[in-house]
Amino acid sequence: xxxxxxxxxxxxxxxxxxxxxxxxxxxxxxxxxxxxxxxxxxxxxxxxxxxxxxxxxxxxxxxxxxxxxxxxxxxxxxxxxxxxxxxxxxxxxxxxxxxxxxxxxxxxxxxxxxxxxxxxxxxx
Amino acid sequence: xxxxxxxxxxxxxxxxxxxxxxxxxxxxxxxxxxxxxxxxxxxxxxxxxxxxxxxxxxxxxxxxxxxxxxxxxxxxxxxxxxxxxxxxxxxxxxxxxxxxxxxxxxxxxxxxxxxxxxxxxxxx
DNA sequence: TCGTTGTATTGATGCCTGTCGATTCAAGCT
DNA sequence: AGCTTGAATCGACAGGCATCAATACAACGA
Numbered sequence: 001x002x003x004x005x006x007x008x009x010x011x012x013x014x015x016x017x018x019x020x021x022x023x024x025x026x027x028x029x030x031x032x033x034x035x036x037x038x039x040x041x042x043x044x045x046x047x048x049x050x051x052x053x054x055x056x057x058x059x060x061x062x063x064x065x066x067x068x069x070x071x072x073x074x075x076x077x078x079x080x081x082x083x084x085x086x087x088x089x090x091x092x093x094x095x096x097x098x099x100x101x102x103x104x105x106x107x108x109x110x111x112x113x114x115x116x117x118x119x120x121x122x123x124x
Numbered sequence: 125x126x127x128x129x130x131x132x133x134x135x136x137x138x139x140x141x142x143x144x145x146x147x148x149x150x151x152x153x154x155x156x157x158x159x160x161x162x163x164x165x166x167x168x169x170x171x172x173x174x175x176x177x178x179x180x181x182x183x184x185x186x187x188x189x190x191x192x193x194x195x196x197x198x199x200x201x202x203x204x205x206x207x208x209x210x211x212x213x214x215x216x217x218x219x220x221x222x223x224x225x226x227x228x229x230x231x232x233x234x235x236x237x238x239x240x241x242x243x244x245x246x247x248x
Numbered sequence: 249t250c251g252t253t254g255t256a257t258t259g260a261t262g263c264c265t266g267t268c269g270a271t272t273c274a275a276g277c278t
Numbered sequence: 279a280g281c282t283t284g285a286a287t288c289g290a291c292a293g294g295c296a297t298c299a300a301t302a303c304a305a306c307g308a
Contacts, residue, residue, distance in 0.1 A: 020160040175254095192296080210255085
């Protein structure tokens, strides 16, 4: 899934339909404020893991809603979890965020546009 | 908008509600296969710009639908456009993709999790 | 000025998704 | 066993969104 080849790029070559569909699933997981906050809370945790019981009270949302969002992030391959006794702990899977960062990074020195200014007119 | 400070990080510190809401809007723009393909077609274009008339026939979608997606990408700050005679040309705004790449990049040498393996159990 | 071509906007429709209450499941304790 | 706590699943509902047909707008040419 999602680019067997290292990093096709997104900015270097047109995505085919299948690549775009796979990639859009991951971005969909990031396309929600609650999930972004959950992800950042998990990723920035010192020990590398967070108990759900520490995440839930940070939101004005019902517990099933948080659980639903965590499932979404997990299915996108961004986090994983493990039950330990009564509690469940989540941690980041940096492979996926690394891959996304790579996909959004343009190759250095390759001026795809002229530094984001509007290109020189071609239809003079 | 979206991180006045250079790059808060997402992976280094918990996002507050406002940051998360802003950031989610950009990811929402990327959370669609058609928009991802449009963006990659625009970004990978040699001259740095693409005419809409070159984009539309690449999809099995009605012309207003493509126009709608382009508007979405533009409102997210990912692309911009200009009318030149009869045609409209789009190009990438690399600032935004650069910013996203930075947000998804973890600081080197900072082991947020233990290399993505499940962390050592704390409840032994 | 009128028709033609390229693009954007509008309004409507059906699906997707975020949210909740209720319930279920898992694990530990008495 | 029975109770309690933490977390996931289920079913339902409302709002959001991708899509289209129809229309409007912009620029060019005859």
